[in-house]
Amino acid sequence: MREQDIDRYLTQLGQALDNLGIHQPVRILIIGGTFMLTQIRNRSITEDIDVIFTDIVDRRASPIYQAISQATKAIAIRDNLREDWFNDGMSRLLRVMGDIPEGSLWKRYGVLEVHLPPAGYILTLKLLSYRDKDKDDIEALCRLLQIGTREQAQNMINTYVPDTSTHDIFRLDETLEKLF
């Protein structure tokens, strides 16, 4: 999906939540390809919209989460999208890794409030996961944030994910050694 598609589907999701009688704000943080596409603009297309629900910790116990699932499924069928076009699969892992930043409000689609995390948080996640598919994004984010040395990268990671055992599990030393 392109930027205008993201806007269209989030508009539909906001309307669907309204139709389902959800009146309290539903806050999401966009991450992954959608963040790169809309904020860094180093790509023109993304397969899905990766998000974190900032106020929903236990999905199963949340009626709002059930409403969102229902709405995203209906949109997937109507608009011929992948069933996981609106994907919060990373939420649990990111919560375990550390505090999730509140982010700043980017757009409102009815009750759906879309927030942006700091670019440094996205770079931190990409450096920790460090997959081949992230290399272009890492380069673009390092350029934007003027991260040019290993020490700068390490300091930034420590800001968002200070726990060193997490760094070890993600083999961060090895990644930084390769990159800087």
Added chain:
Amino acid sequence: MLNVTQGNGIDMRDRLQTMAVAYAEICQGERPWTALGNFMNDWFGCAKDRREQLVADPLPTPQALTQETHRWAAFIAASVEWLCQKYAVRCPLWVHNPVYVLAETWWYADGIQKLHVRARLLEETPEPFARRNIYCGNRMYNNKYEVDDLIDQLLEARKSATKNHDQPVLL
């Protein structure tokens, strides 16, 4: 009833990003990890019940075989063999075509000017890649659909840290 077809009448949710499609896209100039990332979304996510189909078709022969497209063909053949081993999927025969063995080693990683980075790549690269002369490490198919192991490791590390923190200091 909702109509899920669009324009040309093809239900887009039935369109699989097979490895053959990914390779064709790479040959047409798509960024390799965009094409392969879309394959990964199907392999690990939406189409994980159709894995055999995702890798069955042999790779198309590109109009012009360059070093770059040859490398990616070998990388894809290795990927299919490795993924089939790892997920117990029947491996298609086309991956064993000797054309997918590179004559010259391809170090596909950052920092390869450092000897210890190369040593680690030699150690970590899965055999189907190494046999084709590709050294790329073992993180290329890490994905957001399989994070339970990581979560367990992180929770375990937290638990140990808390335990250690609670230990009385013996003077």
